[in-house]
Amino acid sequence: MIDDLILALDFGGTKHTVGVVNRDRSGAWAIKRVPAPPNADAAADCATVFDVAHKMLGLRNPAAIGVSFGGPVDYNTGTVRLSHHVPGWENRPLQAMLEDEFHAPARVDNDANVAALGEYRYGAGQGCASLMYITISTGVGGGWILNGDIWRGQDGMAGEIGHTVVDPAGPVCLCGKRGCVERLASGPYLAGHARALLEQDPAAGATLRGLAGGDPAAVDARLVAQAAAEGDPLAQGVLAEAAHALGMGIGNAANLVNPGRFVLGGGVTKSGEAWWQAVRAAARATALPEVLFDIVPAGLGDDAPLWGAVALAPEKTR
Amino acid sequence: MIDDLILALDFGGTKHTVGVVNRDRSGAWAIKRVPAPPNADAAADCATVFDVAHKMLGLRNPAAIGVSFGGPVDYNTGTVRLSHHVPGWENRPLQAMLEDEFHAPARVDNDANVAALGEYRYGAGQGCASLMYITISTGVGGGWILNGDIWRGQDGMAGEIGHTVVDPAGPVCLCGKRGCVERLASGPYLAGHARALLEQDPAAGATLRGLAGGDPAAVDARLVAQAAAEGDPLAQGVLAEAAHALGMGIGNAANLVNPGRFVLGGGVTKSGEAWWQAVRAAARATALPEVLFDIVPAGLGDDAPLWGAVALAPEKTR
Numbered sequence: 179m180i181d182d183l184i185l186a187l188d189f190g191g192t193k194h195t196v197g198v199v200n201r202d203r204s205g206a207w208a209i210k211r212v213p214a215p216p217n218a219d220a221a222a223d224c225a226t227v228f229d230v231a232h233k234m235l236g237l238r239n240p241a242a243i244g245v246s247f248g249g250p251v252d253y254n255t256g257t258v259r260l261s262h263h264v265p266g267w268e269n270r271p272l273q274a275m276l277e278d279e280f281h282a283p284a285r286v287d288n289d290a291n292v293a294a295l296g297e298y299r300y301g302a303g304q305g306c307a308s309l310m311y312i313t314i315s316t317g318v319g320g321g322w323i324l325n326g327d328i329w330r331g332q333d334g335m336a337g338e339i340g341h342t343v344v345d346p347a348g349p350v351c352l353c354g355k356r357g358c359v360e361r362l363a364s365g366p367y368l369a370g371h372a373r374a375l376l377e378q379d380p381a382a383g384a385t386l387r388g389l390a391g392g393d394p395a396a397v398d399a400r401l402v403a404q405a406a407a408e409g410d411p412l413a414q415g416v417l418a419e420a421a422h423a424l425g426m427g428i429g430n431a432a433n434l435v436n437p438g439r440f441v442l443g444g445g446v447t448k449s450g451e452a453w454w455q456a457v458r459a460a461a462r463a464t465a466l467p468e469v470l471f472d473i474v475p476a477g478l479g480d481d482a483p484l485w486g487a488v489a490l491a492p493e494k495t496r
Numbered sequence: 497m498i499d500d501l502i503l504a505l506d507f508g509g510t511k512h513t514v515g516v517v518n519r520d521r522s523g524a525w526a527i528k529r530v531p532a533p534p535n536a537d538a539a540a541d542c543a544t545v546f547d548v549a550h551k552m553l554g555l556r557n558p559a560a561i562g563v564s565f566g567g568p569v570d571y572n573t574g575t576v577r578l579s580h581h582v583p584g585w586e587n588r589p590l591q592a593m594l595e596d597e598f599h600a601p602a603r604v605d606n607d608a609n610v611a612a613l614g615e616y617r618y619g620a621g622q623g624c625a626s627l628m629y630i631t632i633s634t635g636v637g638g639g640w641i642l643n644g645d646i647w648r649g650q651d652g653m654a655g656e657i658g659h660t661v662v663d664p665a666g667p668v669c670l671c672g673k674r675g676c677v678e679r680l681a682s683g684p685y686l687a688g689h690a691r692a693l694l695e696q697d698p699a700a701g702a703t704l705r706g707l708a709g710g711d712p713a714a715v716d717a718r719l720v721a722q723a724a725a726e727g728d729p730l731a732q733g734v735l736a737e738a739a740h741a742l743g744m745g746i747g748n749a750a751n752l753v754n755p756g757r758f759v760l761g762g763g764v765t766k767s768g769e770a771w772w773q774a775v776r777a778a779a780r781a782t783a784l785p786e787v788l789f790d791i792v793p794a795g796l797g798d799d800a801p802l803w804g805a806v807a808l809a810p811e812k813t814r
Contacts, residue, residue, distance in 0.1 A: 250786075308649065308650050320752075322753075324642065324647065329642065329753075330754070331626065331755065331787075332626050332754050332755060332756040332788070333754055333786065333787065333788055334754070335751075335754040335784065335786050335787045336752065336753050337752065337754075338751040338752065338754075338784055338787065339752060341751050341784050342748040342751050342752060342782075343662065343744060343747070343748060343782055344661065344664065345663075345664055345665075346662065346663055346744065347663075347665060353784060355781070355782065426661060426664065429661070430660040430661060430748060430752075431752055433653075433656040433657070433659050433660050434638075434656065434657060434748075434749055434752060434753065435640075435647075435649060435654050435752065435753060436648070436649020436651055436652070436653040436654035436656075437649065437650060438650040463673070464661055464673065466653065466656055466659050466671060468568075468651065468653050469649075469651065469653045469656065470650070470651055470653075471650075
C-alpha cells in the first residue's frame with residue numbers, strides 16, 4: 179500500500195521529529211528525532227529534516243505530508259509566519275517547499291492546532307467531536323476541534339486562551355495586559371512567583387528551598403510541583419493559584435463555546451493531583467451549571483503534534 | 497410560489513411576533529405583533545400565536561417554519577427547556593406541535609442564536625462568515641455564527657458571554673459568581689450601580705438625579721445614558737465601567753474564537769457614542785494585536801429574531 183504512506187513532520191523549537199507511517203497505521207511507525215542544532219536557521223533546519231525524511235522514505239514516495247510547526251502559520255497558503263525560536267522562518271512557504279521536494283500534497287499548521295487534532299483522532303479526545311486542547315508549559319496555548327475539524331478562526335488566531343484575562347488586577351504579562359492566564363499559570367511564571375515568595379520570606383518554603391539546593395534562583399516549575407507533593411505549603415499555594423487561574427480561563431471558554439472536553443498537555447500538567455483538582459474546581463465554579471465538560475490529561479504526550487500531522491495530511495493526492 | 501412561504505415566529509417574554517414571507521423575500525412581508533397576555537401560560541401563548549398565524553396564512557400552507565424562542569431550547573429535538581418568563585413551557589415539544597398544526601417542517605432555537613443568524617443573513621453580519629451576536633439589555637446573551645452556521649456547542653449552551661468572568665474581585669452576579677460580564681454590563685445592573693452612587697453621595701450626579709425627578713429609585717439604564725450624554729460625570733463613569741467590562745469579555749472571546757465581527761444589539765447599545773468607544777477600546781486592549789475584529793451595531797433591531805427565524809426554517813420540505 180505504497181500510496182498510503184504518510185510523512186509526518188514536527189518542527190519544534192529545540193528538536194524536530196520525522197515520522198513515516200501508513201495512513202491506516204498498519205505496519206511499522208518509523209520515528210526519528212533530530213535535535214535542532216544551536217544557532218540553526220530555517221534553511222539549515224529544513225535541510226536537516228528533509229534529509230532525514232529522504233533517508234527514512236528510501237525509494238518510496240509519500241502519498242501525503244502533514245506538518246506541525248511550532249509557531250504561527252497561515253494554513254491556507256501553508257506559509258510559516260515566523261518562529262519565536264529560530265531565525266529565517268518569516269514567510270517561508272513550507273507547504274510549497276515540501277510539495278516540490280517530495281512530490282506529494284502537504285498541509286502545515288501550528289503545533290497547538292495539530293496537537294488538538296492528534297488528541298482528537300488518536301488520543302484523549304477520541305469520541306468527542308468538540309474539544310479544546312491546551313498546552314501548559316513555557317507558555318499557555320490552545321487549539322480547537324469543533325465538529326471534528328480544526329477551528330482556526332478568521333485569521334488563524336483562535337485558541338489563544340493563554341492571553342484571555344482572568345484577573346484585571348493581576349501581574350503584567352509579556353503581552354502588556356494584566357492577569358492573562360499565561361501570566362498566572364505557565365511554568366516559568368509560577369516558578370517566578372515561588373522564587374519571589376522565597377526571597378521575601380527566608381523562613382518560608384523550606385522544602386522547596388531545600389530541593390533547590392538553598393538557592394531560590396534554581397527553582398523551576400518541576401521543583402515547585404515536587405515540593406508541593408512533599409507537603410510544602412508555599413509550593414502548594416503557588417501551584418493552587420496557578421491552577422485556579424487556568425481553571426477560570428477554561429470555565430470562561432466553556433461558557434463561550436461549550437465544547438465537550440478540555441484536553442490538557444505540557445509539562446505543568448505533571449504537577450500532581452492537587453493541581454488537577456484545583457483546575458477542575460475553578461473551571462466548574464466558573465462555568466454555568468448547565469455547561470458540561472470534562473478536563474482530562476493528553477493521551478499522546480509529546481507525540482501529539484506528530485500524530486496530528488498524520489491526521490492533517492490531505493486525503494486525496496493531487 | 498406558494499411552496500416558498502415561510503412562517504416565522506418569535507416567542508418573547510412580553511410579546512410574540514408572527515411573520516409570513518416568501519423565502520426569497522419577494523412580495524409582501526406580513527408581520528403581526530401580539531402582546532403576551534398577563535398571567536399567560538405556555539398553552540395560552542401557543543393558542544394565541546397559532547391562531548394569529550392561521551389567520552395570516554388564510555388558506556395557504558407554509559413550506560417551512562422557523563422559530564425564535566426567548567429561553568433555552570434543545571435544538572435537536574425542537575423542545576423548549578423552559579421559559580424564564582412564562583410558566584408551562586418546560587419540555588414542551590414546540591417543533592412537533594408546529595409540524596402537526598401546520599403540516600410543514602419546523603426548526604426552533606433560542607433567541608440569541610436565531611438573532612445571530614438573522615444579523616448574519618440579513619443584517620450587520622452580512623459578508624462575515626464568523627461572528628458573535630451579543631444582546632445587552634436586561635441580561636447579556638450571545639450567539640455564534642461560525643463558518644455561516646449557528647454554533648450551539650455540545651449541549652446547546654454556547655454563547656454565554658454574559659457569564660464569563662472578567663473581574664473575580666467584582667460584585668456578585670445572580671449566578672453566584674463575582675464579576676460576570678452580565679453583572680457589570682447589563683441595563684438593570686448598571687442602573688443599580690448609578691442608584692447606589694446617588695444614594696451614597698447626595699451632591700453627586702445632579703443631572704441624573706434631575707432626570708429621575710429627584711428620586712434615585714427611578715433611575716434606569718436609559719436615564720443613565722441620557723445623563724451621560726448631557727455631561728453628568730457620575731453617569732459617564734457608570735456607563736464607562738459597564739462598557740469596559742463588556743469590552744473585556746469581547747476581547748477574551750476574540751482571543752479564544754477569533755471571529756471577524758461582533759454584532760451588538762439590545763437596549764444598552766443605545767447608550768451613545770462614548771459607550772461604543774469604551775467597549776471598542778477595552779476589547780482592543782484585551783485582544784492580542786494579531787486578533788482582528790470589528791464591533792458594530794445590530795442592523796435589524798428588534799426584528800433580528802424574526803428574520804433569523806426565516807433563515808432557520810428548513811430548506812427542504814418533508
